[in-house]
Amino acid sequence: MVNLRDALLNGLKSLPGTREFHLHVLVSSPRKHNGLYPYAQPRCRSYLQDVLILLSEQSTPDSPRVFVTAIEACVYNLPTTSSAILYISKVDSTGQGSFPSPTATLVISFLSYYADPATSPITVENLWIQLFARAQNQYLFPNSSEFSGKRPLNDVKLCGWWKRVYTNVVNKITNRLPPTALLKLYYLIPGYSQLEADHSLNIAGSLFPPHDGPRWTYGHPFSQTEIPLPCSINRTGSGTEDIVSWNLGTVIPSFDDDPKSRFMDELAHTDKEGLKSPPRKRPRTVSNTTDNAGTMGPVADKVDSEKPLGELAKVTPDEFWERMSFRQECVAGAVTGFFTMVIRLAADSQGGNGKIGNIRSAVSPLAPRAGQVSSNLNKRVIASLMTAVEFSTPERAIHATESIESTIKGLCEGITSISTPIFRAPRPQTAKMEGSQGHDPPATSLEPPKTPPPRNRRLPDVSPNPFPEPEPTLETYNSYIYGSICVSNAPKSQNQKVLYGANEMPSAPQVTVLTVRKKKKRAE
Template identity: 60%
Template sequence: MASTASLRDHLLHGLRDIPGTREFHIHVLVSSPRKFQGLYPFAQPRPRSYLQDILILLSEQSTPDSPRIFTTAIEACVHNVPTTSCAIFYVSKVDTTGQSTSPSPAAALVRSLLIYYSDPVTRPVSADHLWIHLFARAQSQYLFPNSADFSGKRPLSDVKLCAWWKRVLTEVADAVSARAHAKSIIKLYYVLPGYSQLEAEHSLRRAAASATSSDATGPSWTYGHPYSQTEIPLPCPVPTPHPQQNLGHFIPSFDDDPKSRFMDEIACTPDAEGIRSPPRKRMRTVLHSNDADVPKEAAAEKERHGGKEERILGELGKVSPDEFWERMSFRQECVAGAVTGFFVAGISCPSPPSVPGASPLAPLPGQVSCQLNKRVLSSLMTGLEFSTVERSIKATETLESAIKGLCEGIAAVPTSRTTHTRDAADRRTPEPEPSRALLAPPSTPPRRGTAYVADVSPNPFPEPVTSLETYHSHIYGSVCVSNVARPSKHGEDAGPSSELAPQVTVLAVRKKKKRVD
C-alpha cells in the first residue's frame, strides 16, 4: 500500500533537530515508475522491475535577509521487483558545497531519506523486503561542479567516508528496529576491497565503537556479501532448475558502479578454449511417433525460449559470489591508492496490505516525469558552478527558479556557458542544434555484448503533468530551525564532503637570553 506521508515533509521533519538557527529550503523530485530490465541484465530470465529516480536539493539561509545557497544534494533510485516482493534502494551520489553553517545537514538528510524507505509504514513502494546498496568512494566533488575549488570545502578522506556511511546506516538500522520491534529482520554487510576483516575493523574502529555504544543490542555488521544468507529473500528470483543460476542472479547492476563494469567484463570473457564451434547435432534415433519419449522438462525449457537454449555468457556460470568479491580487490577502482567500501543493508518488515489490483506503474501524487528529473540534473551538472559564494548564490537562484518554471510549464532551464559562433564562410562542419545547448552529464559507457535489451512495451499510464499545486504540495518546502548551537564532534554530523578543519597550535619560540660577561 502506498504511503500517504510525503517524502518532502518527512525530510523537513528530520531537519528540525539540527543545532543552530537557520532556514532550510528543499526541492524533492521523484519520478513516476517506469519499466526497467537493466537491474539484472545477465539473469535468465530477467526479472521485471520498475525504476524511479530521486533527486534532492537542499539550500539554506543563515538569516531571513541572506540569500539562499545550495548545501547538499542527493541522487538515488529505487527499483521495485514485485516477483519477490523486494525493493532495491541505491544511493548514487551525495555531495555538499562546503558552504553550510556547521554542523552540516547532510547526515540528517541522508538518514531521513533512508528511514523513509526502510520503514514499512512510510515506504512508498509495495515491498516486504528492502535492500540498500551504496559504493563509498572519496572524491572532491560529485554533483556540484567546481565546488572543489571552494576553500571552505574539505572532503572527508577515504577511510573517514567509509566510517561516515557505516555510522549512518547503523543509525538507520537502529531506528527501523526500534519502530518495528521484533517483526523486522535487519542484516548489515560491508566490504573494503583489499582489506581483511581485522584490517577493515581496525580502520573503521570509530564507526564500530559508535555503533556498539549507541545500542549494544542493535543489528551487528557482517564483513562480506549478503548472497549466502537465506533469511531475507534476494531481489532476483531463483530460476528452475537451479543449474541455470549464475552470477547474474546475485549482483545487481547500477549506473557508474564498479560492480557493473566488472560484471560486463566477466560476461564478455571467452572460454579457455577460445571461440568454439557450435556443438554437433546428434542424429535422431527415435521415430516421430515416439516424440513423447523426449523429456518434458527439456522440451518445455526449449519452448519457453522460442526454440533456442539460452547460453550463460562468458564466465558468469563459473564465478561464484565469493570469488567475485575476492577478484574485486584487484580492480582499478579499488587499488588506486584510496580505500573504497561497498555497503549493503537488508531490511525485512511486513508491509501493510496493498490495494487489490493496484499497478506498480501507477504514479503517485507529487511525482514528476523522468525527463523533468533528468533535465534538472543535467542543468545542475553542466550549466552551473559552485567555486565561490557569489557563484553558488547565483546558481542556487537560477536552478530553483528553473524547477518552479518547469512545474509551471515554462522552459526556464539555465543554458550552458557561452557558445562560440563563427562566420558562415568559415563553417566547415554543421553547427549543433539549439536543443543540444546543454552538455550531457557524465554517464557510464554503454554495455558491451547483447545481454541488455531495453523494454519497449508501452506504459499504460501517461506521464504525470506537474503544476504549481504539485510544486507547493510535494516538491518545494521549507523549515525554520532555532535550536541551541553546539560544537559538532569530528565527523559526527559533518557531511561526506565537509571534513572539519584540523586545529593548528602555533608554538611561540622562546628567545635565548644573551649572556653578559
C-alpha cells in the same frame, strides 16, 4: 501517509543553529527497467524510480539561498519476489552552508523514510539499501571543489562516515519494525581483511560519537539464505519455486556508475580463450533467414535469443567479491567500500525458504502517485545542474541556486526554458582523482568520474508504460516538491563531536607551538 518532502523537513528540525532550509524533492513515476539484472535468465521484471533531493540554506531572512546538499538515488521495485532496492548513487555538498552541515541528517532521514514500514511508499517484504562509497572532490555540484570552504572526506573517513550513517538509521527504525522482522548489515572494503577494515574505520570514526548499535557483518550478503535475493527465484502460478538457469547475473544487481556492473560485463563476455567482444547480430536477409519455401529459418531467432554468459555460470558470489579486490576501482590507491542493509519484514511466515507471505500491494507498480513527476523532468533538472551552473565561489553558487530552483518551478508551471550553459576556461587542479595515475584530469569537464557504459548489452525492448506520465502542476510543486522550514536551536560548538557531512569537515583547530628556551651557561 507522510510524503518524502515532509519527512525530510521534519528530520531537519533538530539541527543546531538558526537558519532556514529550502527543500526540493523530485521523485519520478515508475517505469519498466531491464538493466538491473541484464544477464538473468529468465529476465527479472523490475520498475525504476529516480529520486533527486536538493537542499538550499538561508542564514538570515535577508540573505540569498545557496545549495548545501544534494542526493541522487534510484528505487527498484521487483514485485515478483516482493523486494525493493534503494541504491544511493551520489551524495554531494558545496561546503557553503552553516556549521554543522545538514548532509548527514538529510541522508539519515531519507534512508529512514524508505526503511520504516510506516512511511515507506513501496509495499514489499524485503528491502535492500545499497551503495558504493568512493571519495571524490565533487559529484553533483560542478567546480564546488574549488571553493576553499569545502573539505571533502578522504577515502577511509568517507567509509567510516557511511558506516556511521547506516548505524544511525538502524537505531532510528529498530523500534518501528515488527517483532518478527529481520535486519542485517554488511560492509566490505575490497583488498582489506576484516581486522584491517575494522581497524581503519575505527580510526576514521574517532571524530564521531561512540560506535554503539547493531552488529555488522564483514562481507557480502549474496551468499546468505535467511533473506531471499531479489532476483534469484522464479515463481510459477502454483506458488512453487524453481531456480532456472542459475548464473551470477541472477544474484548481483548492476547499477550505473558502479564497478560491479563493468566487472559483470567482462565476465559475461569472457570464455576459455579470454575476453572477447559479443558476436555481431546477423542482418535479416532473404538468404539467411528464409529457405527455398519462403519460411523463416532459425538463424535470426537463435542469434536473438542467445546471450553471452561467459563465466557467469561458473563464478560464485564469493569468488566474484574476491576478484573484485583486484579491480582497478579498488586497487588504484584509494579505499572504497560496499555497504548493504537488508530488511525482511515477515521473517516468521517465511522461515528462510523464500516463500512470499501476505504483504502485497493492490495497486499496479506502474501506477503514478500524487506528487510524482516524469523521468524526463528529472533528467532535465540534473542536466541543467551538471552543465549550466557551477559552484566555485559564493557568488556563482548563489546564482546557480536561483537558476536551478527557478528551473524546477518553471517546469512545473509549464515554462520549459533552461538557463544557458556556462563555459569557463581551464583551471589547474591540485587534487588527483581516482584512477588518474599521477596525471591531472582535464579541468574543463564538469562531468564527474563514472563507470563506462555497459558493453553492448543486447537487451530486449521494454514494452510501453500503460499509464501516461504525470504532468506537474503548481499545486504539485507546492504540496510535494518544494518546502521550507525555519530552524532555531542552540548552536553547537565546533569542538563538540558531530556527524559531519560527507564532503565537509570542521575547520582545523589552531595549534600553538611553544618554543623551548635554552638555559644560559654561567661564566666560570
